[in-house]
Amino acid sequence: xxxxxxxTPAPALRLPRMPWxxxxxxxxxxxxxxxxLLADVITxxxxxxxxxxxxxxxxxQTWAHPLGTxxxxxxxxxxxIVSIRISLLIAFGATVISAVLGTTLxxxxxxxxxxxxxxxxxxxxxxxxxxxxxxxLSVLAFFGNSLPLLIGLMGLYGWERYARIARxxxxxxxxxxxxxxxxxxxATPQRVxxxxxxxxxxxxxxxSMTLIFPEVILLESGLSFLGLGVQxxxxxxxxxxGYGREYITRAAWIMLCPATVIVLTxxxxxxxxxxxxxxxxxxxx
Amino acid sequence: MSALLDLHDIAxxxxxxxxxxxxxxLVRAVDGISLTxxxxxxxxxxxxxxxxxxxxxxxxxxxETPDEGHxxxxxxxxxxxxxxxxxxLRRQMQMVFQDPLGALDRRLPVIEQIIEPLIIHGIDxxxxxxxxxALSAVGLSADHGLRYPHELSGGQRQRVVIARALITDxxxxxxxxxxxxxxxxxxxxxxxxxxxxxxxxGLGMVFISHDLRVVRQIAARVAVMYLGRVVEEAAATDLxxxxxxxxxxxxxxxxxxxxxxxxxxxxxxxxxxxxxxxPTGCAFHPRCPVALPRCRTEAPALSRIAPGHAAACHLxxxxxxxxxx
Amino acid sequence: MIRFILTRLLRAFVTIVxxxxxxxxVLRLSGDPATIILGPEAPPEAIAAxxxxxxxxxxxxxxxxxxxxxxxxxxxxxxxxxGRPAFDLVMERIPATLALTIPALFLKLALGVPAGVxxxxxxxxxxxxxxxxxxxxGFAVPSFVLALGLVLVFAVNLGWLPSGGRDTVWHAILxxxxxxxxxxxxxxxxxxxxxxxxxxxPYIRTASSKGLAxxxxxxxxxxxxxxxxxxxxxxxxxxxxxxxxxxVESVFxxxxxxxxxxxxxxxxxxxxxxxxLLLVATTMVTSNLIVDFLYGALDPRLRHxxxxxx
Numbered sequence: 001x002x003x004x005x006x007x008t009p010a011p012a013l014r015l016p017r018m019p020w021x022x023x024x025x026x027x028x029x030x031x032x033x034x035x036x037l038l039a040d041v042i043t044x045x046x047x048x049x050x051x052x053x054x055x056x057x058x059x060x061q062t063w064a065h066p067l068g069t070x071x072x073x074x075x076x077x078x079x080x081i082v083s084i085r086i087s088l089l090i091a092f093g094a095t096v097i098s099a100v101l102g103t104t105l106x107x108x109x110x111x112x113x114x115x116x117x118x119x120x121x122x123x124x125x126x127x128x129x130x131x132x133x134x135x136x137l138s139v140l141a142f143f144g145n146s147l148p149l150l151i152g153l154m155g156l157y158g159w160e161r162y163a164r165i166a167r168x169x170x171x172x173x174x175x176x177x178x179x180x181x182x183x184x185x186x187a188t189p190q191r192v193x194x195x196x197x198x199x200x201x202x203x204x205x206x207x208s209m210t211l212i213f214p215e216v217i218l219l220e221s222g223l224s225f226l227g228l229g230v231q232x233x234x235x236x237x238x239x240x241x242g243y244g245r246e247y248i249t250r251a252a253w254i255m256l257c258p259a260t261v262i263v264l265t266x267x268x269x270x271x272x273x274x275x276x277x278x279x280x281x282x283x284x285x
Numbered sequence: 286m287s288a289l290l291d292l293h294d295i296a297x298x299x300x301x302x303x304x305x306x307x308x309x310x311l312v313r314a315v316d317g318i319s320l321t322x323x324x325x326x327x328x329x330x331x332x333x334x335x336x337x338x339x340x341x342x343x344x345x346x347x348x349e350t351p352d353e354g355h356x357x358x359x360x361x362x363x364x365x366x367x368x369x370x371x372x373x374l375r376r377q378m379q380m381v382f383q384d385p386l387g388a389l390d391r392r393l394p395v396i397e398q399i400i401e402p403l404i405i406h407g408i409d410x411x412x413x414x415x416x417x418x419a420l421s422a423v424g425l426s427a428d429h430g431l432r433y434p435h436e437l438s439g440g441q442r443q444r445v446v447i448a449r450a451l452i453t454d455x456x457x458x459x460x461x462x463x464x465x466x467x468x469x470x471x472x473x474x475x476x477x478x479x480x481x482x483x484x485x486x487g488l489g490m491v492f493i494s495h496d497l498r499v500v501r502q503i504a505a506r507v508a509v510m511y512l513g514r515v516v517e518e519a520a521a522t523d524l525x526x527x528x529x530x531x532x533x534x535x536x537x538x539x540x541x542x543x544x545x546x547x548x549x550x551x552x553x554x555x556x557x558x559x560x561x562x563x564p565t566g567c568a569f570h571p572r573c574p575v576a577l578p579r580c581r582t583e584a585p586a587l588s589r590i591a592p593g594h595a596a597a598c599h600l601x602x603x604x605x606x607x608x609x610x
Numbered sequence: 611m612i613r614f615i616l617t618r619l620l621r622a623f624v625t626i627v628x629x630x631x632x633x634x635x636v637l638r639l640s641g642d643p644a645t646i647i648l649g650p651e652a653p654p655e656a657i658a659a660x661x662x663x664x665x666x667x668x669x670x671x672x673x674x675x676x677x678x679x680x681x682x683x684x685x686x687x688x689x690x691x692x693g694r695p696a697f698d699l700v701m702e703r704i705p706a707t708l709a710l711t712i713p714a715l716f717l718k719l720a721l722g723v724p725a726g727v728x729x730x731x732x733x734x735x736x737x738x739x740x741x742x743x744x745x746x747x748g749f750a751v752p753s754f755v756l757a758l759g760l761v762l763v764f765a766v767n768l769g770w771l772p773s774g775g776r777d778t779v780w781h782a783i784l785x786x787x788x789x790x791x792x793x794x795x796x797x798x799x800x801x802x803x804x805x806x807x808x809x810x811x812p813y814i815r816t817a818s819s820k821g822l823a824x825x826x827x828x829x830x831x832x833x834x835x836x837x838x839x840x841x842x843x844x845x846x847x848x849x850x851x852x853x854x855x856x857x858v859e860s861v862f863x864x865x866x867x868x869x870x871x872x873x874x875x876x877x878x879x880x881x882x883x884x885x886x887l888l889l890v891a892t893t894m895v896t897s898n899l900i901v902d903f904l905y906g907a908l909d910p911r912l913r914h915x916x917x918x919x920x
Binding site: 122125126131133134141144214221222227238248249252263270271 | 628633636746749753755761850854857871872874876880891898
């Protein structure tokens with residue numbers, strides 16, 4: 001018995017060995033996060049500022065505009081930095097909303113069972129049966145457009161996956177006994193779910209978030225590209241690509257810069273997410 | 286002396302159903318049981334799996350509500366499950382589970398789990414000290430408290446569960462197969478610990494087990510269950526010395542006991558009991574070596590056959606004895 | 611089996627009802643439909659007439675029932691842009707969309723399934739790794755970026771193909787390739803993992819240890835079993851034939867349903883949006899139904915109601 005006592009607990013934070021592409025993914029994520037957080041400090045110009053002397057300057061021509069300028073003489077680098085911030089803001093906001101919403105509904109389904117559970121599952125089926133883009137477009141058509149609405153709308157994306165996971169794990173947690181045991185101690189359901197079940201399933205939920213996050217980025221950039229997402233004068237990555245598309249023959253860089261950022265970011269997050277899933281939770285699809 | 290826990294004629298049925306549109310079937314897991322537990326007394330409940338003993342334990346704690354009959358604790362009716370009154374009452378009544386690893390949260394050091402009832406019930410004081418006292422009361426060190434459940438042995442985990450159950454000084458402890466998942470060598474230690482704690486604190490205890498040996502060690506009174514009903518209830522010494530019901534006789538004769546064997550070995554034949562296909566009449570009759578034709582049609586009531594000794598068997602009822610004479 | 615079919619039909623029906631309810635609720639929540647559809651400057655008489663003809667003066671529940679009745683009679687309202695029935699407008703555009711999405715579907719199948727099977731059978735080889743990299747890239751590159759990339763190379767720089775419109779067969783090539791490549795990557799990855807899962811099963815090892823030639827094992831045991839999950843994905847792809855082309859049609863100015871949807875949303879042409887929403891939902895639900903029945907045919911275990919309870 002005493003030999004167990006001497007066993008040292010595993011160090012909490014030891015960076016595990018990761019393949020080079022995961023390291024790249026991590027690096028890129030940290031980089032774009034830093035860019036998004038420091039956007040106000042590092043943008044060389046105000047992103048809407050026009051400089052009509054320098055219109056359609058190609059990249060790497062002048063130090064004044066390292067990534068060139070667009071048709072109105074606006075600095076592509078500044079616009080790109082602000083776009084990264086807006087796109088990440090929407091994607092983060094939406095992912096958090098969707099995770100909270102889905103987990104809550106999943107817990108409610110697991111706690112009340114019966115009709116509540118059937119209703120949640122039916123809504124989840126409904127959500128999964130329709131392409132989200134169509135739903136999103138319909139809502140935008142009916143309600144018009146604004147940044148909070150857009151975040152809220154994107155926040156409906158993927159909730160059904162969190163709900164299914166949270167419901168399944170909460171039910172099995174109850175069956176395992178610790179949830180029953182803590183209920184028997186006199187704990188309120190909120191305490192059982194938030195203090196005990198949630199930390200136990202958090203790693204699975206976080207992995208799901210990293211898998212859904214890139215899809216949200218793609219969705220937002222798709223909508224903004226179509227001109228139905230973020231509205232000018234505000235800008236986002238998809239928005240910039242949509243604008244740059246008009247100048248594809250003369251100034252392809254306007255479109256290529258944000259397109260590259262979109263691809264690298266979704267690639268990085270999904271590489272890291274896949275890797276995390278394989279390490280933490282091989283049961284996820 | 287008024288009873289701490291009183292179960293009055295309680296019954297509980299479950300609906301089983303095959304498939305989405307399958308036929309519904311009512312299974313009576315517990316079928317009209319009356320039992321009492323006095324303060325400081327240990328009641329043993331013995332039965333095979335499927336006898337309804339765990340359901341009985343859950344109803345005793347109010348984790349399930351009986352369909353019929355009622356449960357009173359300390360003279361007051363049991364509040365319904367999940368209500369604030371029910372939750373507050375948990376301070377008075379606690380449970381020890383069969384699977385201690387399942388009953389603990391894998392992600393918290395055990396000392397935090399031991400003091401959790403104090404936080405839940407808003408009990409002031411030095412929680413850490415209370416936790417350390419509770420640890421030492423169950424024979425664990427402060428160092429054990431800092432570990433996670435998976436870093437402890439099965440017996441140590443069960444000690445943690447017991448420490449957690451006792452930290453609010455409850456008056457009733459329900460133990461559902463508390464040692465059957467442990468190694469035999471550890472079982473005796475945990476049972477002795479429970480005996481000591483029960484004596485030191487004057488706990489009322491319900492001890493549910495399929496293992497007569499363990500029940501014999503700990504219980505003052507024993508009730509034997511078969512397919513949802515009590516077939517015999519007596520003081521432990523009487524029951525093990527002179528079991529009356531044919532089922533109890535079979536169980537006692539099959540259990541290893543110290544000293545020379547007093548009763549002849551009775552071997553149970555036939556199917557093990559299945560609550561979904563309950564036989565007519567006396568549920569035990571298909572396996573009973575001494576069944577009468579009457580047993581097939583008529584269920585015997587639990588009746589007093591000696592002071593403090595009751596059994597449910599046509600052969601033991603006063604009328605049968607008169608007829609035999 | 612009958613119960614299985616009935617359960618599925620019921621679910622499909624519930625989904626359609628939910629979609630119609632969704633459209634109804636969103637339409638009501640978005641404000642006064644009369645001012646939205648007629649515009650804020652519409653004369654009051656016109657608004658009153660509109661309200662009467664749409665039954666907007668009735669209680670909400672009555673409106674809800676009437677809404678259902680109208681939709682099931684095929685009355686999906688008039689487009690506010692050119693005053694024609696929305697249903698006709700949408701139907702006119704369907705052939706153009708199918709002209710892109712059906713060839714694209716075949717392209718996906720022709721590239722994705724063989725690549726996935728081959729990669730699974732030769733796990734760890736350079737080909738397998740290429741398929742995996744392509745699959746990850748196929749996910750990370752959104753269709754509009756792929757489309758613009760193709761335009762940049764083949765239309766702008768090389769000048770081989772037109773970049774937009776629907777005048778000749780050549781105009782369809784870039785959109786079809788865009789749609790096909792993106793889907794093929796996902797399909798290859800999915801087929802590969804389905805196939806790998808089947809190949810790891812004990813019965814495959816049993817079959818090959820019985821001395822059956824590996825090719826026979828693959829053909830008669832592995833492929834049919836790996837087909838089951840793959841059919842689900844293909845069903846989803848068929849179901850999204852109409853919705854899948856929204857972005858690509860917009861990039862290539864292709865006059866299909868997807869582009870109609872985008873224009874309708876931009877103009878808040880609600881009748882058209884609602885009509886496309888219902889059309890897409892119906893296609894999805896129908897193809898899901900067909901997949902479920904195919905499932906039943908492919909997997910005998912499911913015929914006996916095992917899935918009905920799930």
